[in-house]
Amino acid sequence: MMRRPDPTVWGEADGPFTTDQVAAYDAKGFHIEDGLLTPAQVQTCWTEFERLAADPRVDASGAVVRERGSDAVRSIFAVHRYSRVIDALARTPRILDRARQILGSDVYIHQSRINAMPGMVGTGFGWHSDFETWHAEDGLPAPRTVSLSIALTDNFAFNGGLMLMPGAHRVFVPCVGETPDDNFRESLQKQKAGVPSDDAVTELGFEYGIEQFTGAAGAALFFDSNSMHASSNNITPYSRANVFLVFNSVENAPLAPFGAESPRPNYIADRDTTPLVPIRDTEFA
Template sequence: MSQPPEHLWQKRREPVVHSRADEGPLGAEQLKRFKSDGFLFEPEFLAPEEVEALKTELAALLDNEEWQGRDFTITEPKSREIRSIFAVHFLSERFRQLAEDPRLVDRARQILGGDVYLHQSRINYKPGFEGKGFNWHSDFETWHAEDGMPEMRAVSASIILTDNHHFNGPLMLIPGSHEVFVHCLGETPDDNHKSSLQTQKVGVPSREALSELIAERGIEAPTGAAGGLLMFDCNTLHGSNANMSPDPRSNAFFVYNRVDNAMQAPFAAARPRPEFLAHRLDGGWDELED
């Protein structure tokens, strides 16, 4: 007799939405959608002039030789093409302003039901033809195991910086997957981030679990013009394909964590990941200051 799907995961304990529609910018239907799906897409969130300014800033970051070769700048596994730039709100005043924009912060506070701080910021960049994919994963699995995040009380805000379409590797999500915590077997290797940020192999769901969840819930890939906003729960399973088109794909991510959910000792790693991956509650970053 085959085992039921529940042997692959356990039900979520924490609430998904912690506030009402009258306590923030998101309406009742939007909160309902976020609660049921684990994500919410708002196209044309930023004005065209804001998008153009961010594109200019992104180009400057990618061309900045000072950041090349630093540990917070991640390249593709087999090339020198930029894959991710972390701690971007420290590196750019314009992205710092975006991270602190009340339009984002107030949405995060409304969903999480309390004051928030920035746990992580990054830009994911997929150059045309060269950008590789990201395997299916839950961010919370890594943040819990390697950073010491106690509970599922964090949310990601992703701003589309270049048009996302079905051929340049848009973010894919499994609706409703945030309601379960998928068991990921295996021990966390030392300094796992040095390889996982290029190709994540540890802490990813099994194919059996993914097959069960996708058969039941499907896959969605929000696409649209630059300037859209995708907010998703820290436990929503997501990933992306390689960029098979000539069009680059880039998104800015800001992770907001509730203040009373600050990091503890890692739950499944020998030591915490570097600060450029998991910022402190006080907002500092010693490496850049040094």
């Protein structure tokens, strides 16, 4: 394990986060904002999720990942490409200005997805840092991204709410082994390459502890790309669906992958680095 050489907050740009919130994000690697979306806006996004999940063209594109051993939708990728609503969501000032504030530059979307975590059959995501994969397989040079997870259903402690290790984003954990060709075909259902060893997770867990993102639908979690995070299986009847938007700095454009033969497809790791153009808040939903 090594201390991360890069900052978490890039520059001192103004924005919706207060100075204290920026300092806490810097120290913990994440920030929770209750009520980022209104109930009506959540409903609009949920309707989009149902529409995309039923669209055969989206399915045929490969963007829909299903749970192992069941037909239930686990993830839909590139939702900002398939949905005008999600595209507009990403460009609302309350979201875009926060991403720009943390990253100190213009931003574009590196990845978007809805993780459905369906009731009874939703399977969790083992401990990992996203930056490991985004560096090795997508070619992002530095951890200069901020991820946003917005709850489309209530996120409880018991229905697969995301767990994070506060402060562990400052440690980079190199993962053992090589990335197999087309690793994403398996890793999006269950990640095996690019994950830290049990010993590394144990050490970090005892040093940093674990907190959890819980909140009513509409709550949001902003988190750093090197945050150590995971979720448990959802064995409750209550689905835990979240929309994820990953903002990358335009100054951190992807290069050739650092640890894989070829980059992942565009619907998983977008290589169009055109800066997002803001909209007015009233233009969204």
